[in-house]
Amino acid sequence: MDSDSSRSKGMEQALVAEAKDAPRAGDLAFDRLYRSSRDDVYAYVASLLRDAPAAEEVTAAAFERAYRKRHRFDPERGEPRAWLFGIARNAALDELRRRGRQAELTAEPEDLHARAFDEATEHSERRLAVSAALERLEPGERELIALKFFAGLENLEIAQVLGIGESNAGTRLHRAMTKLREACDGDA
């Protein structure tokens, strides 16, 4: 995973650098960024919204917004994936804000992971417990875990998405994982 991520990151940086040279190269770079991040963005947005149709809508809107702003991307200010997930995060939060779903974040979620649950429950009762524990985390903690394990971002990228320091992101992630493990213990 890590090696794939670093290889992908290097490729994206090179492609984004190309984007400065020619519009066509920029489109190509964005296309590669899209293909390497499409499912990750969806997974992250879905974990925030906990609503599959809304997640699809927001994912499409986020890519559309990123495509329109692709010329504004500055490699000196962060990684391409961090930039893309920042846009997706804002789109998701705007959607939550628009729909007044703050209360729902702490309520019982829709059966978003139904398919995953079906498979998980078939293979492991433990995964069901992890899923339940995940739902009991704070929204911010759940977002951190989503960025790390659903979107596959590095701590540096997570820090850039959230606008915090890298060490701070690592600390928060560690706390969230500890809390998740404790929640699993409670279920056990």
Place this chain on the structure above:
Amino acid sequence: METPRDDQLAADLKALRPTPRPEFTAELDERAAAGFPRRSRLPRLSFGPLRTFPPRRLALAGGAFALFAIVVASTLVVANQGGSEPQSNLALLEPKPEPATPSPEPPDKAAAAGSAGAPQESSGVQYEAEIPLADSEASSAAGFAGGAASATAAPELDSPSRVHRRAVERSAEIVLAAEPGDVGEDSSEVFEVVHAHDGIVMSSSSREGKPGRAGARFELLLPSDDLGDSLAALSEIDEVRSRHEATTDITAPTVDTAELLRDSNARIDSLLAQLEAAETEGEREAVEAELRQERRHRARLRGSLQQLEHRASYSRVLLLIETGAKEESGTGGGTWGVDDALGDAGQILAVAAAVTVVGLAILGPVALIALLAWLTHRAWVRRERRRVLS
């Protein structure tokens, strides 16, 4: 159930990762291939061509447009200035406005003038109309006899109670066209005409050379009552290329000064009477001191009035003899040179700066308000986003 280890927990979380529907991914792939066309329900203004430009290029284009607007506005302003008030050498001949307070004169001269005592003032002021003053003494005290007055205009009332005669200062500019070899002869004729009409040549200069370079320049003072004949005589010297005349009404400063002079004379008469009646040495000294001061004041007024009389009695005439093709007559002898170019450039820059300042004065507050609104909205959106996850 056992507590999951870190690697187990990570694996479980990745297994729980939401995955998109294949239909959705297929649809999104199509949209990506099409360049993410907008799906907005409402029609939006199309800024497609602008969006393809990077912000820096847009900023450069905006700056170029602003510069172009400034240049156009400056050109229009300069053109309007040039059209409404054509530059004339007459302005150079016009004396500065008469100050409200007359200029001082040397004390010895003032004393000498004051010793005359009698309020008789000579006057050669040109009056277009001779109208009796409401105060008959004022007319006699100021000596507005107007011996050389042209007295051509109808009476004109300044106010219901006070009626004055008009004093007019005249100036003229004549540009003659001549062959380079005729400049000397024409200059001699100018002197003859001026002397024949009792005029004064204040300054003259002539230059020989090729057509366009050779020429002459005269600054003349000609009697105002004979100005028409003088100009006609000057115009006969050679071909008239242009001729301008201008008048300035200096009635107000003339009348004011004359009235002040009349008051000063009355004051001196009164002081002389007091001096005659003084019985002690102290009283005499005090009255004499006051008398000296008042006589100095009267001398200054008299000098100012004489200046005004002179301005009305003699007309300033600028006569230029040019050679070569017709050009705008200017201070540089009719040729447009580096000085003129620098002057024009300075004027254009000044107008451009003024236009820029006005534009900034209008756009600045609007842009500031828009910036503050945008920053406020952005801060509010960020706060709301944080609140959603808090």
